[in-house]
Protein backbone atom coordinates (compact mmCIF):
# COMPACT_ATOMS: atom_id res chain seq x y z
CA UNK A 1 0.00 0.00 0.00
CA UNK A 2 2.81 2.35 0.85
CA UNK A 3 5.54 2.34 -1.78
CA UNK A 4 8.40 3.63 0.35
CA UNK A 5 9.86 1.87 3.37
CA UNK A 6 9.77 5.11 5.28
CA UNK A 7 6.01 5.55 4.97
CA UNK A 8 5.60 1.85 5.55
CA UNK A 9 6.57 2.33 9.15
CA UNK A 10 4.15 5.09 9.96
CA UNK A 11 0.49 4.91 10.74
CA UNK A 12 -1.78 5.74 7.85
CA UNK A 13 -5.54 5.83 7.57
CA UNK A 14 -7.07 2.92 5.69
CA UNK A 15 -9.02 4.19 2.67
CA UNK A 16 -12.25 2.53 3.76
CA UNK A 17 -15.39 3.07 5.75
CA UNK A 18 -15.24 3.36 8.70
CA UNK A 19 -13.10 6.46 8.56
CA UNK A 20 -10.52 6.94 11.25
CA UNK A 21 -8.97 3.48 11.20
CA UNK A 22 -5.24 4.09 11.36
CA UNK A 23 -2.90 1.27 10.48
CA UNK A 24 0.76 0.34 10.66
CA UNK A 25 1.99 -2.92 9.20
CA UNK A 26 5.10 -4.56 10.63
CA UNK A 27 5.07 -2.63 13.88
CA UNK A 28 7.62 -5.20 15.06
CA UNK A 29 9.83 -7.73 13.24
CA UNK A 30 8.91 -11.41 12.84
CA UNK A 31 11.75 -12.42 15.18
CA UNK A 32 10.56 -9.98 17.84
CA UNK A 33 7.10 -11.47 17.45
CA UNK A 34 8.43 -15.01 17.90
CA UNK A 35 10.22 -13.91 21.06
CA UNK A 36 6.95 -12.48 22.42
CA UNK A 37 4.96 -15.58 21.55
CA UNK A 38 7.47 -17.66 23.47
CA UNK A 39 6.93 -15.46 26.52
CA UNK A 40 3.15 -15.60 26.13
CA UNK A 41 3.19 -19.39 25.82
CA UNK A 42 5.75 -20.30 28.42
CA UNK A 43 6.35 -17.49 30.89
CA UNK A 44 2.94 -16.01 31.66
CA UNK A 45 0.31 -17.54 33.91
CA UNK A 46 -3.07 -17.35 32.24
CA UNK A 47 -6.55 -17.78 33.70
CA UNK A 48 -7.48 -21.45 33.52
CA UNK A 49 -10.57 -21.56 31.33
CA UNK A 50 -11.45 -22.19 27.71
CA UNK A 51 -12.08 -19.49 25.13
CA UNK A 52 -10.72 -15.97 25.02
CA UNK A 53 -8.62 -15.13 28.07
CA UNK A 54 -6.89 -11.95 29.11
CA UNK A 55 -4.23 -10.43 31.35
CA UNK A 56 -4.38 -6.81 32.47
CA UNK A 57 -1.66 -4.27 33.09
CA UNK A 58 -1.76 -0.70 34.33
CA UNK A 59 -4.97 0.58 35.90
CA UNK A 60 -8.14 -1.49 36.02
CA UNK A 61 -11.36 0.28 35.24
CA UNK A 62 -14.43 -0.33 37.39
CA UNK A 63 -17.62 -0.31 35.33
CA UNK A 64 -19.74 0.14 38.45
CA UNK A 65 -18.24 3.46 39.45
CA UNK A 66 -16.94 4.43 36.01
CA UNK A 67 -13.59 5.14 37.50
CA UNK A 68 -10.29 3.43 38.24
CA UNK A 69 -10.95 0.43 40.47
CA UNK A 70 -9.36 1.31 43.83
CA UNK A 71 -9.35 -2.36 44.88
CA UNK A 72 -7.01 -3.44 42.13
CA UNK A 73 -3.54 -1.96 42.41
CA UNK A 74 -1.76 -0.52 39.40
CA UNK A 75 0.15 -3.29 37.71
CA UNK A 76 3.39 -2.05 36.17
CA UNK A 77 4.08 -2.85 32.54
CA UNK A 78 6.37 -5.89 32.25
CA UNK A 79 9.69 -5.50 30.42
CA UNK A 80 8.46 -7.24 27.27
CA UNK A 81 5.57 -4.79 26.99
CA UNK A 82 7.51 -1.55 27.20
CA UNK A 83 8.91 -1.62 23.62
CA UNK A 84 5.40 -2.34 22.34
CA UNK A 85 3.77 0.82 23.65
CA UNK A 86 2.52 3.11 20.86
CA UNK A 87 4.67 6.22 20.85
CA UNK A 88 2.28 8.58 19.08
CA UNK A 89 0.48 9.68 22.23
CA UNK A 90 1.74 12.20 24.73
CA UNK A 91 1.86 9.67 27.54
CA UNK A 92 1.96 5.90 27.98
CA UNK A 93 -1.42 4.13 28.00
CA UNK A 94 -3.34 3.88 31.27
CA UNK A 95 -4.40 0.33 30.67
CA UNK A 96 -3.10 -2.54 28.56
CA UNK A 97 -4.87 -5.82 28.00
CA UNK A 98 -3.18 -8.89 26.53
CA UNK A 99 -5.72 -11.30 25.10
CA UNK A 100 -5.35 -14.83 23.83
CA UNK A 101 -7.77 -16.12 21.20
CA UNK A 102 -7.61 -19.87 20.67
CA UNK A 103 -8.52 -20.91 17.11
CA UNK A 104 -12.25 -20.36 16.60
CA UNK A 105 -12.68 -17.89 19.46
CA UNK A 106 -14.22 -14.47 18.90
CA UNK A 107 -15.46 -11.38 20.64
CA UNK A 108 -19.04 -10.06 20.31
CA UNK A 109 -19.55 -6.80 18.42
CA UNK A 110 -18.98 -3.93 20.82
CA UNK A 111 -17.70 -0.42 21.10
CA UNK A 112 -15.22 0.29 23.86
CA UNK A 113 -16.92 2.55 26.40
CA UNK A 114 -16.81 6.16 25.24
CA UNK A 115 -16.84 8.00 28.55
CA UNK A 116 -14.03 6.24 30.35
CA UNK A 117 -11.73 5.67 27.41
CA UNK A 118 -10.32 7.92 24.74
CA UNK A 119 -7.56 6.63 22.48
CA UNK A 120 -7.63 2.94 21.55
CA UNK A 121 -4.86 0.94 19.87
CA UNK A 122 -4.51 -2.78 19.21
CA UNK A 123 -1.53 -4.87 18.13
CA UNK A 124 -2.18 -8.27 16.50
CA UNK A 125 0.22 -11.17 17.00
CA UNK A 126 0.24 -14.81 15.93
CA UNK A 127 -2.33 -15.92 13.38
CA UNK A 128 -4.31 -13.41 11.30
CA UNK A 129 -8.03 -12.96 11.87
CA UNK A 130 -10.83 -11.02 10.20
CA UNK A 131 -12.38 -8.30 12.34
CA UNK A 132 -15.81 -7.04 11.43
CA UNK A 133 -16.82 -3.40 11.79
CA UNK A 134 -20.55 -2.69 11.81
CA UNK A 135 -22.74 0.35 11.63
CA UNK A 136 -26.43 -0.10 10.89
CA UNK A 137 -26.62 -2.53 8.00
CA UNK A 138 -23.05 -1.90 6.93
CA UNK A 139 -20.46 -4.61 7.47
CA UNK A 140 -16.79 -4.13 6.75
CA UNK A 141 -14.21 -6.87 7.19
CA UNK A 142 -10.70 -5.83 8.13
CA UNK A 143 -7.85 -8.31 8.08
CA UNK A 144 -5.85 -8.14 11.31
CA UNK A 145 -2.51 -9.31 10.05
CA UNK A 146 0.10 -10.29 12.61
CA UNK A 147 2.46 -7.52 13.73
CA UNK A 148 0.10 -4.82 12.54
CA UNK A 149 -0.88 -2.01 14.89
CA UNK A 150 -4.23 -0.31 14.51
CA UNK A 151 -5.60 2.82 16.08
CA UNK A 152 -9.33 3.28 16.17
CA UNK A 153 -10.05 6.97 15.98
CA UNK A 154 -13.00 9.11 14.93
CA UNK A 155 -15.90 7.16 13.48
CA UNK A 156 -14.08 3.84 13.71
CA UNK A 157 -13.66 4.40 17.43
CA UNK A 158 -17.03 5.87 18.35
CA UNK A 159 -19.68 5.15 15.74
CA UNK A 160 -18.94 1.61 14.55
CA UNK A 161 -18.85 -1.56 16.61
CA UNK A 162 -16.07 -4.07 16.08
CA UNK A 163 -16.00 -7.78 16.78
CA UNK A 164 -14.58 -11.12 15.72
CA UNK A 165 -16.88 -13.91 14.62
CA UNK A 166 -16.62 -17.16 16.50
CA UNK A 167 -15.61 -19.54 13.73
CA UNK A 168 -12.80 -21.82 12.63
CA UNK A 169 -12.07 -20.22 9.25
CA UNK A 170 -12.17 -16.84 7.54
CA UNK A 171 -12.93 -16.05 3.94
CA UNK A 172 -10.20 -13.76 2.68
CA UNK A 173 -9.59 -11.95 -0.57
CA UNK A 174 -7.05 -13.07 -3.08
CA UNK A 175 -6.42 -15.95 -5.35
CA UNK A 176 -5.59 -19.55 -4.66
CA UNK A 177 -8.36 -20.46 -7.13
CA UNK A 178 -6.57 -23.65 -7.99
CA UNK A 179 -4.86 -24.24 -4.71
CA UNK A 180 -6.02 -25.46 -1.37
CA UNK A 181 -8.84 -23.44 0.11
CA UNK A 182 -9.56 -21.56 -3.09
CA UNK A 183 -13.21 -20.82 -3.76
CA UNK A 184 -12.76 -20.00 -7.44
CA UNK A 185 -14.16 -16.56 -6.84
CA UNK A 186 -11.02 -14.69 -5.94
CA UNK A 187 -11.38 -15.65 -2.33
CA UNK A 188 -9.91 -18.38 -0.25
CA UNK A 189 -10.65 -20.05 3.05
CA UNK A 190 -8.08 -19.33 5.72
CA UNK A 191 -7.94 -21.59 8.75
CA UNK A 192 -7.77 -19.76 12.07
CA UNK A 193 -4.77 -20.24 14.35
CA UNK A 194 -3.70 -19.02 17.77
CA UNK A 195 -3.87 -15.27 18.03
CA UNK A 196 -2.87 -12.74 20.67
CA UNK A 197 -3.80 -9.11 20.77
CA UNK A 198 -2.58 -6.28 22.91
CA UNK A 199 -5.13 -3.53 23.48
CA UNK A 200 -3.98 -0.16 24.73
CA UNK A 201 -6.39 2.33 26.29
CA UNK A 202 -6.05 5.86 27.54
CA UNK A 203 -8.54 7.22 30.05
CA UNK A 204 -10.58 10.13 28.80
CA UNK A 205 -10.04 13.35 30.66
CA UNK A 206 -13.29 14.26 32.43
CA UNK A 207 -14.82 10.89 31.55
CA UNK A 208 -17.56 12.37 29.35
CA UNK A 209 -17.87 11.80 25.61
CA UNK A 210 -19.51 14.46 23.49
CA UNK A 211 -20.20 12.40 20.36
CA UNK A 212 -23.92 12.34 21.16
CA UNK A 213 -24.57 8.96 19.52
CA UNK A 214 -27.39 7.51 21.61
CA UNK A 215 -26.99 4.02 20.16
CA UNK A 216 -23.37 3.54 21.10
CA UNK A 217 -22.32 6.28 23.51
CA UNK A 218 -22.54 5.53 27.22
CA UNK A 219 -22.34 9.24 28.06
CA UNK A 220 -25.17 10.15 25.68
CA UNK A 221 -27.24 7.22 26.98
CA UNK A 222 -26.69 8.16 30.59
CA UNK A 223 -27.69 11.73 29.88
CA UNK A 224 -30.87 10.56 28.21
CA UNK A 225 -31.47 7.76 30.68
CA UNK A 226 -32.24 5.29 27.97
CA UNK A 227 -29.69 2.54 28.56
CA UNK A 228 -32.22 0.00 29.69
CA UNK A 229 -34.81 0.60 27.00
CA UNK A 230 -32.71 0.82 23.91
CA UNK A 231 -32.88 -2.49 22.10
CA UNK A 232 -29.99 -1.57 19.86
CA UNK A 233 -27.53 -1.45 22.73
CA UNK A 234 -28.25 -4.97 23.89
CA UNK A 235 -25.14 -6.35 22.23
CA UNK A 236 -23.03 -3.58 23.70
CA UNK A 237 -24.40 -4.17 27.17
CA UNK A 238 -23.94 -7.90 26.93
CA UNK A 239 -20.34 -7.43 25.92
CA UNK A 240 -19.79 -5.08 28.87
CA UNK A 241 -21.49 -7.48 31.24
CA UNK A 242 -19.43 -10.36 29.97
CA UNK A 243 -16.31 -8.31 30.50
CA UNK A 244 -17.39 -7.35 33.99
CA UNK A 245 -18.14 -10.95 34.84
CA UNK A 246 -14.69 -11.92 33.68
CA UNK A 247 -13.15 -9.17 35.75
CA UNK A 248 -15.09 -10.21 38.80
CA UNK A 249 -13.99 -13.81 38.35
CA UNK A 250 -10.43 -12.72 37.87
CA UNK A 251 -10.59 -10.40 40.87
CA UNK A 252 -12.07 -12.84 43.33
CA UNK A 253 -11.60 -16.26 41.90
CA UNK A 254 -8.06 -17.16 42.80
CA UNK A 255 -7.02 -15.90 39.41
CA UNK A 256 -3.92 -17.91 38.82
CA UNK A 257 -2.10 -15.31 36.84
CA UNK A 258 -3.03 -12.16 38.66
CA UNK A 259 0.00 -11.72 40.82
CA UNK A 260 2.46 -13.85 38.99
CA UNK A 261 3.24 -12.74 35.53
CA UNK A 262 4.48 -9.20 35.66
Ligand SMILES: [Zn+2]
Nearest residue numbers: 114209211217
Ligand atom coordinates in the same frame (compact mmCIF):
# COMPACT_ATOMS: atom_id res chain seq x y z
ZN1 LIG B 1 -19.61 9.05 22.66
